[in-house]
Amino acid sequence: MELRRDKIIKIISIAGIAAIVLLPLILSVFLAFKLMDIAKAEGEMSARIEELSEKLEAIEKKGMSEGISVISTDKDTQMASSGGDGENAAVRETASRYDTGGSAEGKKVYITFDDGPSVYTGEILDILKKYNAKATFFVCGTGEESEGLKQYYKRIVDEGHTIGMHSYSHVYSDLYYSAESFEYDLDKIRNLIYNETGVATPFYRFPGGSGNTVSTQDMSVFIPILYAGGIEYYDWNVYPGDASREQHTAEEIVSNTLKGVDKVDTAVIVLHDTGAKKSTVDALPEILEGLRERDCNILPFDEDTPVIHQYELSEDE
């Protein structure tokens, strides 16, 4: 009886020691397998993330070469991220076309500003913001020489306006000298805008318009250069005359603009953003009021904007 009890105690003790030694061992092996599983899942996940970001990059690159789509994407992200100026992204997103200065059913009106940035760009942007109207700025290289003006390329884009090219130099004799000089200038303005804003803009306005009489070369020399780069050129059908030699008063600019808008189905207005054109700045609030009274739909340039050409390539060019 005594012996049997000893034996039982011995067995229990051995079993106990075995359990104490073996249990952690089994547990460790189990945990090790679990850890391996997690590591494997993590590896798969980061491979998937890498794959997805490569895909996204490819889509972005494709959009950039196609121009238009990336502009709207950029604008959207910039609008969403630049909510620090009091208006948040949600408010901007839900803003209907009516809020951008007109009625969705009204006549489409595109306001464009050539020649900037200038000392008045900030004021023009402030007025547009006040009226919640979006415009299009065909800019030059003027802002690169002056640190004070350089900021405006980005501000134009950040505030939801469209940015387009209007040549780097705007010096007719240099720009229109030859195909090579035109291409050299085009590269400069395109790179400047891209570096300052991240936008590869497909919009171009010839200095003097495509129907200008200042170029010594026929415009058919330059247009294929734009088209080769996926760029379209746009003229206008409402010319209030703010850039004419005789200085117009603000009242004249307002009345010329509104009369011009009344005459066309879709209006593309050309105004000027230069240090010499204070009257344009003074006229802008009344222009916007007048357009609002007419229930116009004020829009920035996009891929749906009608292409107005003063000079058209002929069929065989």
Ligand SMILES: [Zn+2]
């Ligand atoms: Zn110009």
